[in-house]
Amino acid sequence: MSSLALHQADPAAGTSPGTARGPARPRRIALVPTLTLLLGAVYCLLPVVWVVIASTKSGRELFSTFTFWPGTGFTGNVSELSSYRDGVYWQWMGNSALYAGLGALLSTCVSAFSGYALAIYRFRGRETMFNILLAGVLMPPVILAIPQYLLLAKADLTDSYLSVLLPQILSPYGVYLARIYAAAAVPADVVEAGRMDGAGEWRIFTRVALPMMLPGLVTVFLFQFVAIWNNFLLPYIMLSDDEKFPITLGLHTLLEQGANTPALYTLVITGAFLAVFPLVALFLVVQRFWSLDLLSGAVKS
Amino acid sequence: MKSASRRRSYGVEGAPYAHPSPTTALKGALRAPYFFLVPAVVLFLLFFALPIGYAVWLSFRKVKVSGLGLGSGARTEVWAGLENYTDALSDSELLDGALRVLGYGCIVVPVMLGLALLFALMLDSEKVRLAPFTRLAIFLPYAVPGVVAALLWGFLYLPDVSPFYFVLEKLGLPQPDLLDGGPLYLALSNIAVWGGTGFNMIVIYTALQAVPAEVYEAAKLDGATPLQIALKIKIPMVAPSLVLTFFFSIIATLQVFSEPTTLKPLTNSVSTTWSPLMKVYQDAFGKGDIHAAAAQATLIALATLVLSFGFLRAANRRNRQDARQGAAR
Numbered sequence: 001m002s003s004l005a006l007h008q009a010d011p012a013a014g015t016s017p018g019t020a021r022g023p024a025r026p027r028r029i030a031l032v033p034t035l036t037l038l039l040g041a042v043y044c045l046l047p048v049v050w051v052v053i054a055s056t057k058s059g060r061e062l063f064s065t066f067t068f069w070p071g072t073g074f075t076g077n078v079s080e081l082s083s084y085r086d087g088v089y090w091q092w093m094g095n096s097a098l099y100a101g102l103g104a105l106l107s108t109c110v111s112a113f114s115g116y117a118l119a120i121y122r123f124r125g126r127e128t129m130f131n132i133l134l135a136g137v138l139m140p141p142v143i144l145a146i147p148q149y150l151l152l153a154k155a156d157l158t159d160s161y162l163s164v165l166l167p168q169i170l171s172p173y174g175v176y177l178a179r180i181y182a183a184a185a186v187p188a189d190v191v192e193a194g195r196m197d198g199a200g201e202w203r204i205f206t207r208v209a210l211p212m213m214l215p216g217l218v219t220v221f222l223f224q225f226v227a228i229w230n231n232f233l234l235p236y237i238m239l240s241d242d243e244k245f246p247i248t249l250g251l252h253t254l255l256e257q258g259a260n261t262p263a264l265y266t267l268v269i270t271g272a273f274l275a276v277f278p279l280v281a282l283f284l285v286v287q288r289f290w291s292l293d294l295l296s297g298a299v300k301s
Numbered sequence: 302m303k304s305a306s307r308r309r310s311y312g313v314e315g316a317p318y319a320h321p322s323p324t325t326a327l328k329g330a331l332r333a334p335y336f337f338l339v340p341a342v343v344l345f346l347l348f349f350a351l352p353i354g355y356a357v358w359l360s361f362r363k364v365k366v367s368g369l370g371l372g373s374g375a376r377t378e379v380w381a382g383l384e385n386y387t388d389a390l391s392d393s394e395l396l397d398g399a400l401r402v403l404g405y406g407c408i409v410v411p412v413m414l415g416l417a418l419l420f421a422l423m424l425d426s427e428k429v430r431l432a433p434f435t436r437l438a439i440f441l442p443y444a445v446p447g448v449v450a451a452l453l454w455g456f457l458y459l460p461d462v463s464p465f466y467f468v469l470e471k472l473g474l475p476q477p478d479l480l481d482g483g484p485l486y487l488a489l490s491n492i493a494v495w496g497g498t499g500f501n502m503i504v505i506y507t508a509l510q511a512v513p514a515e516v517y518e519a520a521k522l523d524g525a526t527p528l529q530i531a532l533k534i535k536i537p538m539v540a541p542s543l544v545l546t547f548f549f550s551i552i553a554t555l556q557v558f559s560e561p562t563t564l565k566p567l568t569n570s571v572s573t574t575w576s577p578l579m580k581v582y583q584d585a586f587g588k589g590d591i592h593a594a595a596a597q598a599t600l601i602a603l604a605t606l607v608l609s610f611g612f613l614r615a616a617n618r619r620n621r622q623d624a625r626q627g628a629a630r
Contacts, residue, residue: 007330028428029428029429029430030426030427030428030429030430033422033423033424033426033429034423034424034429034431036419036420037420037423037424037429037431037432037435037436037439038431038435039546040416040420040438040439040498041434041435041439042441044438044440044441044442044495044498044499045441046457047450047453047457047495048441048442048445048453050452050453050456050457051456052509056455056534062462062463063461068464078349085461105351107491109340109342110340111341111343112342112601113337113340114337114338114341116337116339117333117334117337117338118334118338120334121330121334123331123332123335126334129338129342132345133341133345136345136349136611137549137552138552138605139349139353139597139602140552140555140556140578140601140602140605141556143352143353143356143433143602144349144353146350146356146581146582146585146591146594146595146598147353147355147356147359147595148348148352149354150355150359150591151351151352151355158367164349165517166344166347167348169344169348170341170344170348170349171347175341180520195330196417197392201330201333201336202333204350204441205337225317226443226444229446230445230446230447230448232446232447232448232562233558233559233578234559236559236582237582237586240406247446248446248447248448248449249448250450251448251449252448252563255452255563255567256567257389257567258566259566259567260566265456267357268452268491269456272449272453274451275446275447275449276444276446276449279444279445279446280441280444281444282444283437283440283441283444284437288384289438291324292436292437292440292503292508293439293503293507295500295503295504296503296504296507296508297338
């Protein structure tokens with residue numbers, strides 16, 4: 001499929017400045033790449049569009065009207081969801097915001113400290129330490145989560161907010177990203193100059209290096225926020241009290257109860273829509289001053 | 302910059318080194334990295350090293366029940382040697398799950414990375430329109446939790462509410478059950494592909510952007526078509542990022558858990574032991590046999606490491622061979 005697409009793209013690409021002869025046609029569109037990307041976009045947006053529309057339907061409309069025709073029950077669905085078990089849904093949302101917000105903030109701090117240390121200083125065991133931290137990425141979450149549960153049970157910490165928060169603070173990928181950003185954004189000269197001015201290492205870090213690393217740290221924060229918001233396995237293992245559930249786990253239990261009672265479908269669908277909304281909104285807002293490329297560790301030279 | 306600030310410090314302070322002596326500054330700089338690393342190291346020991354060690358230790362132990370298993374002294378933990386491992390390796394539920402996940406991975410990884418590469422190349426091609434919009438749209442599923450993605454697609458697979466079935470019905474085409482048998486693999490794979498393509502596309506696209514334009518100029522002057530440039534120049538140039546995305550995709554695929562767990566209430570075809578991780582969870586918390594679960598988890602971790610690093614080594618060896626052939630030419 002890709003070869004076909006690229007072949008057909010030839011004529012358009014032939015008008016590129018390097019090879020163009022004769023009258024310039026700068027407005028030509030590379031049709032096939034554009035169409036391929038549009039198809040991809042449709043595929044990726046389809047379930048999101050579906051859930052937006054389905055959440056506007058009342059229980060009866062969901063099964064009787066055409067899927068992509070909006071219904072009239074959105075406010076009814078939301079109020080029904082809000083009153084479901086005394087508003088436990090919004091409790092789940094709040095919990096997710098707490099886990100992801102606080103967890104990502106702490107994680108960003110830890111990543112900033114370690115990334116800065118690993119990028120700026122030369123010290124014994126630096127590469128070993130970095131490699132060991134990075135190896136954490138490779139550990140299947142379950143081989144960590146089950147013993148984490150058993151160990152936290154010994155400390156009487158399971159089924160608590162801390163049991164979900166603490167294991168997610170150290171993010172190997174966050175440390176990796178922070179190291180790349182620190183190495184690219186903080187020149188050694190600046191650190192050296194700070195020392196010459198008599199500033200302590202901590203002062204240099206907070207006053208000089210941290211502002212320079214900030215764009216990269218926003219990325220670490222976003223990455224970790226999404227990772228914690230989307231995490232299912234850890235809270236699934238750690239928590240049994242549904243007042244402490246994050247939204248992912250809450251929706252899972254809602255679906256488990258609702259699967260056999262189609263009357264609950266609308267609740268699940270509305271709940272799913274409202275759960276997707278904050279992260280999508282976050283990314284759309286952040287787009288204005290933050291580039292997606294940063295997520296893969298790209299740094300402007 | 303360096304000299305300027307140095308001069309300033311000389312000028313303002315009067316004498317050089319008037320303030321902290323260079324030796325104390327040096328000592329601070331020597332100790333500082335270790336202080337900065339304390340939080341990470343403490344967290345690593347508590348939440349990575351200790352649990353892994355504990356899991357491995359548990360996997361070599363078992364619970365011995367004496368008498369009827371009643372009373373406080375009836376259940377004691379004893380050394381089990383490799384018994385849990387031999388049990389795990391002959392456990393048909395675990396092996397079936399491993400086969401299912403291998404089949405699932407053989408669909409997910411090539412399709413997801415193929416699409417990611419295709420979209421990245423298209424984004425990188427000249428005169429493409431709507432690139433910022435499509436890039437964001439294809440990336441968007443990354444922000445959707447796996448559970449919610451499985452839930453959305455789960456509803457789209459249900460005949461009662463799905464638009465696909467509506468279209469199939471109107472067209473008079475057969476309506477397959479997507480949540481059973483072979484189609485179930487496709488249904489589950491689709492969820493993973495949908496969720497993962499965007500992130501991998503960004504990684505590959507970023508690598509493509511880093512390739513300087515001059516690299517293509519010569520080929521273009523020689524009259525190479527965009528397809529030739531893509532196959533002969535662009536793809537080899539981004540090979541390292543392809544290897545990286547492959548590596549992480551293998552790891553993620555072998556650990557599939559939340560998607561089948563979420564689909565479970567919608568179909569009887571997803572058992573509680575569909576994937577190896579679900580089996581581990583089931584043994585640990587359903588049956589309460591943490592020792593068997595620990596051995597299985599250790600085996601999954603080992604299999605993940607062997608497969609992912611085996612792939613890395615194979616990729617590196619090929620790279621070196623290519624380099625040698627290139628040098629010989």
